[in-house]
Amino acid sequence: MTPLLALALAAADPSGLQLFADANAAYLSGDVSRAVASWEALVSEGIAAPELETNLGAGYLRQGKRGLAALHFERALFLDGGDDDARADLTELRRGNVDRLEGEAEEGGAETAARLLRPLPGFAASIALAVLWGAAWVLLALRVFRRGPRWCSLAAAACFAGALLSALVTWGAAAGRRMALQRAVVVAQSVPAREGPGDKSVSRFEIHEGTTVRVEDEEPGFRRVQLANGLTGWVPAASVELVVPPGWAGRPVAAISPRAAR
């Protein structure tokens, strides 16, 4: 159904706004399956919007698919760290999660750092860094080589200070983004976390759908994941889905996502 909808979307309305409106209407009339299929068609068309991801999360939650719901709320937050709806829905969803982490609150540590860093205006800061950095050096060169006026020195110092500030913000945003690129959500209902990347390895614990993990390593068919409290294990690659899918935000398409592959 999804490919058909995607074809219809491409032929009829390149922006996908009409299909988005139709999906919303289906959801509001109670036809959640059709709404989810339409929203997924928009996603497969390459549209990445926090509103679309938030709606998808709500649709999956109504269908009882908590893992996929958490995944799309996380994606909405990646696209727009200030998306209040996605954050509230994700918080509500996590209240019903099967997994409760001991030793550290799920919102603590790396999670908190990622939450703080994600809203930083990294895009604007990096552009400002490039501009201020170049201007500072030009002014410095004017002063040194052409015996420019004294204000050149002052302006160069100000540009250097601005560039330093921009660099800090850019660094923070890049760090947050790096953490976001490692985030993943358990979409399988229940999956054993093993000591090694193999079905015969000893299972150390189980994780359940909706739990957010960090992907630390990959082997064919397996991913090594770490929970917020440090618990680490290998799980089948198909059981966790990356928050930032291949093709998004510079992530190479070669990074295999089982769902993207399907």
Added chain:
Amino acid sequence: MSTRIGRALGLALCLSLPALAAGEVELSATTDAGEVALDGTLLLRISATYSSRGEDGELKLPTFADFEVTGEPSRAEQMSFTFANGSPSFRRTVTTSIALTPRRTGDLTIEAVKLVARGKTLQTPPIHVRVVPAGQVRGGRSSPDPFDRPADVDPFADVHPGQRDLILRATVDNEHPFVGQQITYSLYLLARANVSSIEKLQLPRLDGFWSEDVEAPQQLVPEQRILDGVPYTAYLLRRRALFALRPGKASIEAAEVQVLTGFGMLFSRGTSRRSSQALRLDVQPLPPGKPPGFDSGNVGQWALTATAEPLAIAVGQPVTFRLVASGKGNVRDLHLPALGALPGVRAYDPTTTDKESIERGQVNGTRTVEQLLVPERTGSVEIPALTMEIFDPYQKQYRTLHTSPIAVQVLAGQSGAVASVPVAQNLLGGGGLRPIRLRMASVQRATPPWSEPWFWPALALPPVGVALALGLAGVRRALRVDPGDRRVRLARSAAEKRLRGARALLQRGESVAFYAEIARAVTGYLADKQGVAAAGLTREELAAALAAKGHGEETVRRLVRILDDCDRARFAPGSSDAPVRETMLGRAEQVINELDRGRA
């Protein structure tokens, strides 16, 4: 006639029972059979149970349109005073039994029985009885109540007393019960001799069972029995309801009794001690196929109802939610479903009340869970349906009991209320899934600039450019050299080079050339380093010029002497030998060193 009987019963109840204070009343009616022949009789039992002291009220019997009342109604009364959950509990049950004969065949109905007591009117549901033609009733009396002990079960069927006068006999009505199913333990004394009284009764420990007294007669009531052709008098000493707590083999140890026999105070008085036989039970585990959520205590025949009161209320006002499980079984082990959290409703901790009663040897019970709910939002609040899984030991199957969902309308509180009255508020708590977004405001798929290939080279470009410019300027400066400065910088090395040349000439024995080279080394150094052209100056002018540059008088004097000695040796050859020339070389080096230091 029926009216007369009802009045008579009411009068009897009023006269025979002590006055009791107000309290709750329960009314039930049962028959001993669901099917009866036209020529048979049916026994209607009406039980009024009072859980507190008070008036008995008036029992209103129906007209019995389809039946005739046979004989006089009989009345029995049972009182119990127990401690349940740490609090005393008083119960009194008045049972009225009426024998009925059907007037016709078919499906007949015994109308509702009413009891007006303590300001309330209680009513039993009508009882339907199937009446078949005379002589066609199926084998024996088929009871609709599976808890009834079958009529043909004779507790003394396997008793063979032989020559014994006194026998203590223990029986159970079911030797293969399920876990949690009631079995009834009875203790009889069978006597051929006259029994005056029971002096001491020692009941066995009932480990592994939950037990409840069913009958504990205070007086010996004789019942005639024929055992192996010998007439015996049977006395019921105790009857208890037992609920097995775990499956497997269980045993009930022997009971003991001490009996006083004989007549009056003089005739054949004696005391006898007797023990009953031990009993062995095989308690069966509950069959497989337990539904999810089944609690092992939920065994019996239960009904589940849920009510809420009131159904329309102002926000902030309490609603009483009542979940009642009633039926036959061990109510103390019953586990009722819990009401989950309701959005927009504050729920207080539930309170649980249990009531037990004994009806025809069967332990009945009612567990009531009351919970106060306070809606905090206006609108419709639905209390969801609850389910409870039970095991019916008589049907031998699991059953799921359901309640119906209850809708409560929560209205806004009235404005303008008196200040002292708490104002009902529409408390809008957070939580719940948010509505979906209807517009896509932004479509993003940007790669951040620092991930682009141009970003880092662009940052490196300005400093690299400035560094290149600085390097070029340095090279240019290095290429642009002042000859005068160069000469001054190289004066010392040029003088040393000439002195080395002079040493070579000395070794070759070329005396004139040696002195000429010494003179050139000294004058060249003076010209390059000191800026003094010795060739155009007299010795006095030379000395004055060097003194003006701050050199010492002794150094200047030695310099002048060197120049003079060199001139003399060049123009008067052979006047000096090799050691003198060697000395001259040393003197020249010394003077140049002194001039260099003085310059510095």
